[in-house]
Amino acid sequence: MTQHVNEFIQQGLRVLDIERAGIDDITPSINQDFAQACELMLNCRGRVVVTGMGKSGHIGNKIAATLASTGTPAFFMHPGEASHGDLGMITATDVVLAMSNSGETSEVISIVPVIKRLGVTLISMTGNPQSTLARAADVHINVAVQTEACPLGLAPTASTTAALVMGDALAVALLHARGFTADDFALSHPGGSLGRRLLLRVSDIMHEGERLPKVRHDAIIKDALLEISRKGLGMTAVVDDNDVLLGIFTDGDLRRILDQQVDVHTTSIASVMTARCITAKPEMLAAEALKLMEDKKINGLVVVNKQQCPVGAFNMHDLLRAGVI
Template identity: 70%
Template sequence: MTAEFDYQKTAQRVLDIEKAAIDGLYQYLDRDFDHACRLMFQCRGKVIVTGMGKSGHIANKIAATLASTGTPAFFVHPGEASHGDLGMIGKDDVVLALSNSGESSEIIALLPVLKRRGLPLICMTGNPTSTMAREASVHLCTRVEQEACPLGLAPTASTTAALVMGDALAVSLLEARGFTADDFALSHPGGALGKRLLLRVGDVMHRDERVPRVGLDTLIIDALLEIGRTGLGFTAVVDDQQRLVGIYTDGDLRRTLDHKIDVHHTSIEQVMTRSSTTVHANMLVAEAVKLMEEKKISGLLVVDEQHHPVGAFNMHDLLRAGVI
């Protein structure tokens, strides 16, 4: 019997209900929404987000989204708050409290203390006549017509609506602050985006003896040994002053073999590529990646102001660094 159950039909019904819940939020983007945004934008402390049960999980996510998009915020569990965690809330903070019913006893118990401290209170509920809505400095309504749960018990559409309203707040504040991708990277240094935006070539390149190099009169066969030693797929070719004058790559080797050139008796100067693409150590890795994509090359040499090779890296190094 279970195998005959139409799971997709139920899923479609859930999506329809939750889509309707999101569509219903447009009517609540009013002056109260603007007021809530201004309170958080002008906040000199942090936005304290709180909620109980499923609303607490949504509140935690909203706090994380705010914090990562330029609005300092953190989550405080309302049950723990009344047992000491209220001390985490400062005089310059703003409180954002979530409860679908607007009657969460754990949050209502905190209201006298929050009011005594004179903290702005933004309440997000599905009931504009609830205790929390009446006591709030600003009320954000997230009322839904029905839950996706057929029993009307499990918070589903209501939590989706609250989550979306939280995202609307966070992104509105992000744009109002002029928050940029570089700002985002500073709070996400461990992520791929943060690494691409913060890391510089000098952070990922090989140095010293790990930089392949040969002289102009080096035989091709010896240059191949140098390429194999470092495993980067290329070697720098330098003059007597150790300045870069060319590069020899795996691609150059294929062309050498195609022309049946004797690798044991021909110098690298005769077959090297002279116009090599180079970068500097202080270049952002993101810029280097873009350059490699444009030039369709898999590795780069790094030079200093005197055009001396000081580093080298390839796509494998970027993969290991987590930037691509």
């Protein structure tokens, strides 16, 4: 294997250079045709139906998935199956995005007359503006590249990268036009860690009510330690007579005062607590709270309402259990 290392690296770098150049080749295609295609998909009352054969089909499948997850209803239709009944999935309110590098793929061309007869808007994405598919479309997006990364010029490489990038450009342009938000994205991705990170709020994971560690400002350190032990969060909130948060006392604070030989039986918690502590709001995203804790290098947060009264608390273990970390 050692004798091929340099060759592997050189070939890998060559491919990246060619595919990077392919993206440069399609940059001029972000033009009025691109904008018109976006308008047609944005105003579509149905769904965007993406179709393509072979490698173009694989890219089309991914583009359809990206559109669907970013606010544009879309699905992929295999052109080979379309002629055997799947064309029934297309309605007059849909928009078809047909992909073919040559623009002459027979399976795709064969369904164009039916698409036209249904009165469905057709957008084509090809590498040949003079092709049959390009000329039949209402709007054509040119994704022609000068060179394929495959040295034989046979395997679609730079051309499929260009088509994929153009599909991403369409999806993101539409996302922006729709005002699509992270919350919208989370609603279509409720499963897995991504959904948890985007959907979970601090209010979903915090300890509240009787589980909230809290002591009054005139309590002695011993009482605070008992509260920390009972609630198991490694900290306690310290409040005034009106239940407004004054500060926080943590395991770290305990180690500090023990080094100072403070008497835990007589010293008030208010004299050793950390005042003006970092807090969270119930509506804050759990992922935001995690970043705040990482930035401030702290292991827990007290959650306060608009009146600055503690309503909850949580620590890193709660974020871990919730799948946010």
